[in-house]
Every structure is written in C-alpha cells, then in structure tokens.
Amino acid sequence: MFKKFLSVALVGVMVASMTACGGSTSTGASAAPAEKAEAVSEAPAEEAPAKPEAESEAASEGAASTDEAISAVAADTEGLDVKNLTLAYVPTTMNNPFWSAMMGGIKDEMKALGMDPETQLVTVDADSDQAKMNNFVYDLINQKVDAVILAPMDTTAVTEALQACADAKIPVINVDTPVDRNDLVESIVASDNYTAGVLCAQDMLEKLDPGSKVYIMNQPSGAACVQREQGFRDTVGDTFEIVGTSDTEGDTATTLPVAEDAITADADLGAFFCINDMGALGCVQAAAAAGRNDILIYGVDGNPDFMGYVKDGSATASAAQQPSVIGSTAVDEAINAINGKTVDKEVVVPVELITGENISNYDISDWQ
Structure with missing residues (x-):
C-alpha cells in the first residue's frame, strides 16, 4: 500500500x-x-x-x-x-x-x-x-x-x-x-480525477503504438468522469485514433455489450479507456470472450474487486483512489x-x- x-x-x-x-x-x-x-x-x-x-x-x-x-x-x-x-x-x-x-x-x-x-x-x-x-x-x-x-x-x-x-x-x-x-x-x-486520466494516458503512450485505435467508455453525467476523460484526451492528443465513445455509466453489464461490439467492429482495436474499474471489467469480459488478450484496458478507482485482473494481465492498469x-x-x-x-x-x-x-x-x- x-x-x-x-x-x-x-x-x-x-x-x-x-x-x-x-x-x-x-x-x-x-x-x-x-x-x-x-x-x-x-x-x-x-x-x-x-x-x-x-x-x-x-x-x-x-x-x-x-x-x-x-x-x-x-x-x-x-x-x-x-x-x-x-x-x-x-x-x-x-x-x-x-x-x-x-x-x-x-x-x-x-x-x-x-x-x-x-x-x-x-x-x-x-x-x-x-x-x-x-x-x-x-x-x-x-x-x-x-x-x-x-x-x-x-x-x-x-x-x-x-x-x-x-x-x-x-x-x-x-x-x-x-x-x-x-x-x-x-x-x-x-x-484528483483529472490526473487519474493523465496517468492512464501516460502509461498507454508507453505501451501502445502511435495511430492505434482506442475506445472510450465514459459517463458525461458525472463531473469526475468528465475530468478523467479530459485528462486522458489532453494527454494522448492525436497520438491515437479514438474510434468510439459510449456512455456506459460505469456499469459492468452496460459496458459489456458495447465493448463486444467495439471489438467486433475493429479487429485491430488496441485499447479501452474506462472512467471506472467496473466499466473496465465489462471490457475485460468482452476481450476474454473474443480471445483478445492483446487489448490494453484501463480503469479508475483501484477497486479491490478489479485488482486481480490487473495482476493476471487481463487488465492493464487502474488509477487508484483513497476513499x-x-x-x-x-x-x-x-x-x-x-x-x-x-x-x-x-x-x-x-x-x-x-x-x-x-x-x-x-x-x-x-x-x-
């Protein structure tokens, strides 16, 4: 800790x-x-x-x-x-x-x-x-x-x-x-939620090739979520191709089918950025079902329920909060x-x- x-x-x-x-x-x-x-x-x-x-x-x-x-x-x-x-x-x-x-x-x-x-x-x-x-x-x-x-x-x-x-x-x-x-x-x-997005973006910039395709799971109704997304976007700039953005409300069940569709639509999708860990979990499940363990998946919260996926490599990282x-x-x-x-x-x-x-x-x- x-x-x-x-x-x-x-x-x-x-x-x-x-x-x-x-x-x-x-x-x-x-x-x-x-x-x-x-x-x-x-x-x-x-x-x-x-x-x-x-x-x-x-x-x-x-x-x-x-x-x-x-x-x-x-x-x-x-x-x-x-x-x-x-x-x-x-x-x-x-x-x-x-x-x-x-x-x-x-x-x-x-x-x-x-x-x-x-x-x-x-x-x-x-x-x-x-x-x-x-x-x-x-x-x-x-x-x-x-x-x-x-x-x-x-x-x-x-x-x-x-x-x-x-x-x-x-x-x-x-x-x-x-x-x-x-x-x-x-x-x-x-x-500091803006920085949470920045940290995820900085790590992605180190691990993903320029021009790679990225999908964002956001929640415009939440001020924190907006700031996390803004921090991410401000940091990656135009380095990656943002192929889609969906409001999945940080919910695993809502995110799952959207992530499945995103993976199906882009066979070369490189990463997901999600405004919280539970949204990221939906992406983990979708990637596993599609056999795409090469997709980078980022969340925010440091939720203990999500950390096991980071540990085994199913997810890439989480910007951890201190509630x-x-x-x-x-x-x-x-x-x-x-x-x-x-x-x-x-x-x-x-x-x-x-x-x-x-x-x-x-x-x-x-x-x-």
Missing part, C-alpha cells in the same frame, strides 16, 4: 477535477484503518500536460504557492467535547464498495478522536436518488446533527438541501463530487468547522497508477 498523502488547496484550484464517478459494483467490505494523511510535495509540473489556457490562468490568479498549498489536515478538538457530537454520512449510494471504504475511514478517524461511530454516526443510503437524499438531509437537520459529510448524486439539485443546512447552521463537508454551490459547504475533499483517506479527512474538516477552527476549503487527495509492473508494491486485498 502506498503512503497516504494529500494536498490542501486553500483557494479555488482544481475543484472541477476533484470528483468521482458512480456505477454499479459488487458489494465489498469496509476498508481497513487508514493511515493518517501526510503531506508531501506534488510531482513536478512538467510531468503532467498543461491544462487549457483559461484553466491555467485561473489557477495562477488564485493559487497559493506550492509550499503554502500543501499541508497535513488534522482535527483541532481543543475546548470541544467530541463525545457529545453527532456526524452524518450521506453518500450517493451504499451499493458500491467505494462508499463503504470511505465510511471505514470516517469511522476509524472518529475512533481516533475518541468518538463512538456506533452511536455518534448516522448513515443513510440515498440509492443514487437526489430527491431521496434531500429528504434524508431534512430529516438529519430535524435530528440536529452537528455536521454532514455529503456526496451528491446531482450537483445542482442538492442545492436546496445545502441551503437548508446553511439556514440551520449545520456545516457540510462535500466529498468526492463538488457541488455547484460551493459557498454552501465548508470544505470539498475529493480525488478511506477522503473519509478520515472529511471528519477532521467537520470537527474543525464545528469547533470554529480553520477549515481548508479544498483538499485534493492524489491518485496513483497501479499496473501489472508495480502491483506487488500494493495490498490489493483492500482499497489504497
């Missing part, structure tokens, strides 16, 4: 790239206790491709220097009786091991702070329904929870629930998918917001590419 680390952006830098995608997955166990997040310097800028000019200009206008922007996040409990607090966890859905792993990080950090998650954490399952999520939030307000850790299904439709929390003076920590009205949340904690670190960091930010202490407006949790070449360095039985 690679060292847990994160960077804290004190201004509005990288919000658009700090989101993650949904998609149906098999159920999984909660993550093992997360290591405390440790701050390190980001990779040199020249290692990643330049972002669009407008985005670069915006970053330069508002960004703090690298040294100023990177620090460890920790809860400041001075003068606060944490045993009398109640936190709420409102994920997009609990039918995905990513969210279970994040909840594991939340519980572990609560325990580390002397809290009892069995009695001080309220968890709801919106089942990927924003209207249902909003109703849960209204109930949580009536229960007088002290803070809400929330990942929206719809970044716009969640606004009324966020406004209700603001009116009730209940701080919201926005995880995974940044909401439209970030003025209504105390902090945004999420993965437990996102969860533990969200707890720290929630405590600081409740206690009137400094809260980091944005926290970017890095991703790392796991390939067949480096997989032995990781504990693939669990999330990173």
Whole structure:
C-alpha cells in the first residue's frame, strides 16, 4: 500500500477535477484503518500536460504557492467535547464498495478522536436518488446533527438541501463530487480525477503504438468522469485514433455489450479507456470472450474487486483512489468547522497508477 498523502488547496484550484464517478459494483467490505494523511510535495509540473489556457490562468490568479498549498489536515478538538457530537454520512449510494471504504475511514478517524461511530454516526443510503437524499438531509437537520459529510448524486439539485443546512447552521463537508454551490459547504475533499486520466494516458503512450485505435467508455453525467476523460484526451492528443465513445455509466453489464461490439467492429482495436474499474471489467469480459488478450484496458478507482485482473494481465492498469483517506479527512474538516477552527476549503487527495509492473508494491486485498 502506498503512503497516504494529500494536498490542501486553500483557494479555488482544481475543484472541477476533484470528483468521482458512480456505477454499479459488487458489494465489498469496509476498508481497513487508514493511515493518517501526510503531506508531501506534488510531482513536478512538467510531468503532467498543461491544462487549457483559461484553466491555467485561473489557477495562477488564485493559487497559493506550492509550499503554502500543501499541508497535513488534522482535527483541532481543543475546548470541544467530541463525545457529545453527532456526524452524518450521506453518500450517493451504499451499493458500491467505494462508499463503504470511505465510511471505514470516517469511522476509524472518529475512533481516533475518541468518538463512538456506533452511536455518534448516522448513515443513510440515498440509492443514487437526489430527491431521496434531500429528504434524508431534512430529516438529519430535524435530528440536529452537528455536521454532514455529503456526496451528491446531482450537483445542482442538492442545492436546496445545502441551503437548508446553511439556514440551520449545520456545516457540510462535500466529498468526492463538488457541488455547484460551493459557498454552501465548508470544505470539498475529493480525488484528483483529472490526473487519474493523465496517468492512464501516460502509461498507454508507453505501451501502445502511435495511430492505434482506442475506445472510450465514459459517463458525461458525472463531473469526475468528465475530468478523467479530459485528462486522458489532453494527454494522448492525436497520438491515437479514438474510434468510439459510449456512455456506459460505469456499469459492468452496460459496458459489456458495447465493448463486444467495439471489438467486433475493429479487429485491430488496441485499447479501452474506462472512467471506472467496473466499466473496465465489462471490457475485460468482452476481450476474454473474443480471445483478445492483446487489448490494453484501463480503469479508475483501484477497486479491490478489479485488482486481480490487473495482476493476471487481463487488465492493464487502474488509477487508484483513497476513499478511506477522503473519509478520515472529511471528519477532521467537520470537527474543525464545528469547533470554529480553520477549515481548508479544498483538499485534493492524489491518485496513483497501479499496473501489472508495480502491483506487488500494493495490498490489493483492500482499497489504497
């Protein structure tokens, strides 16, 4: 398992790239206790491709220097009786091991702070329904929870629930998918999804010949998915021929027939780039059925259920997220917001590419 680390952006830098995608997955166990997040310097800028000019200009206008922007996040409990607090966890859905792993990080950090998650954490399952999520939030307000850790299904439709929390003076920590009205949340904690696409693209550029055919499985409705695809496209440029793009919602069953058709249509198809591991799994299944073990297949998440395919070579790589670190960091930010202490407006949790070449360095039985 690679060292847990994160960077804290004190201004509005990288919000658009700090989101993650949904998609149906098999159920999984909660993550093992997360290591405390440790701050390190980001990779040199020249290692990643330049972002669009407008985005670069915006970053330069508002960004703090690298040294100023990177620090460890920790809860400041001075003068606060944490045993009398109640936190709420409102994920997009609990039918995905990513969210279970994040909840594991939340519980572990609560325990580390002397809290009892069995009695001080309220968890709801919106089942990927924003209207249902909003109703849960209204109930949580009536229960007088002290803070809400929330990942929206719809970044716009969640606004009324966020406004209700603001009116009730209940701080919201926005995880995974940044909401439209970030003025209504105390902090945004999420993965660097643009870089996830960049890492997959860089690896593909090393392994696939120029001019090769590539098919993209995306999900335009998810901001994270859009950023992952953008990072991939910006990096590969016109090196490859993108022969098709399909919205398969990050779902294995939906992706499978699309991948089968793509393989049938192009006998010389070279690779699939998928916005998450469960979509990539559909491509793995299609390639296996067609006897095409030469096709490169990339996913994003670092889902333990997918890592076995990377290990045996059925899949090429996955840009791994750290959901437990996102969860533990969200707890720290929630405590600081409740206690009137400094809260980091944005926290970017890095991703790392796991390939067949480096997989032995990781504990693939669990999330990173």
